Amino acid sequence: MAITQVAIIATTVYLHRSLSHRALRLSPAVEMCFRSILWLTTGIKRQEWVGIHRLHHAYTDVEGDPHSPVIEGYWRIQLLNVVYYRRAAKRRASIQRYTRDLPLDWLDRNVFSRSLAGLAIGIALLVLLFGPVMGALIALLHLCFYLTLSGAINAIGHTFGKRPFDNLATNNQWLALLTFGEGLHNNHHELPTSAKLSTSRSQVDPGWYFILLLRRLGLAKVRMLRRDRQPT
Ligand SMILES: [Zn+2]
Numbered sequence: 001m002a003i004t005q006v007a008i009i010a011t012t013v014y015l016h017r018s019l020s021h022r023a024l025r026l027s028p029a030v031e032m033c034f035r036s037i038l039w040l041t042t043g044i045k046r047q048e049w050v051g052i053h054r055l056h057h058a059y060t061d062v063e064g065d066p067h068s069p070v071i072e073g074y075w076r077i078q079l080l081n082v083v084y085y086r087r088a089a090k091r092r093a094s095i096q097r098y099t100r101d102l103p104l105d106w107l108d109r110n111v112f113s114r115s116l117a118g119l120a121i122g123i124a125l126l127v128l129l130f131g132p133v134m135g136a137l138i139a140l141l142h143l144c145f146y147l148t149l150s151g152a153i154n155a156i157g158h159t160f161g162k163r164p165f166d167n168l169a170t171n172n173q174w175l176a177l178l179t180f181g182e183g184l185h186n187n188h189h190e191l192p193t194s195a196k197l198s199t200s201r202s203q204v205d206p207g208w209y210f211i212l213l214l215r216r217l218g219l220a221k222v223r224m225l226r227r228d229r230q231p232t
């Protein structure tokens, strides 16, 4: 679960809030740390993730959305999110069009694009630390947790929960606690460039506290922070 949470922090803070929406800027050292973590724990290619996510914002719950439970049904996205992600990753031209600000660098081309190598090294490290049986079990559990929670953000986050703002996404505080804030998805669709996903004192966005810590350490600059918007 700790490994999954680390992978989720890298996903929400780096891939989502920083790269996809440019809501904050991270120091090069922190970026490299997140890129390495994502390579070892998920094998995600950052251009693919950002392109698919921006497509989701551009075509939310209409034709063209890579993973809409409104179109595909709740269970298909909850259980097969990764299949929809892989399918969307084949829309090369769209992804390139949506990630012109994120060109491939040397590390993307030569290291981080090798997803299977990253995952194999990640699993090898677990085996070295915990032995072959526990290492394999931890890797398997992490895979299940990460895929389930990613599916939940896309499926539950557009199906069940509160809609304080007038958009199709939903807020689920319990999911936000499991996903470093991503469960506050209705807020996010309303204010996509905000680094902070909570909009009231009663909501908790653990990812925001992590960003505040990075900022305190001089490792992050928050670029856009909306304080003025209230739900209607
Ligand atoms: Zn969404």
Ligand SMILES: [Zn+2]
Residues within 6 Å of the ligand: 016, 020, 021, 053, 057, 188, 192
């Ligand atoms: Zn987003």
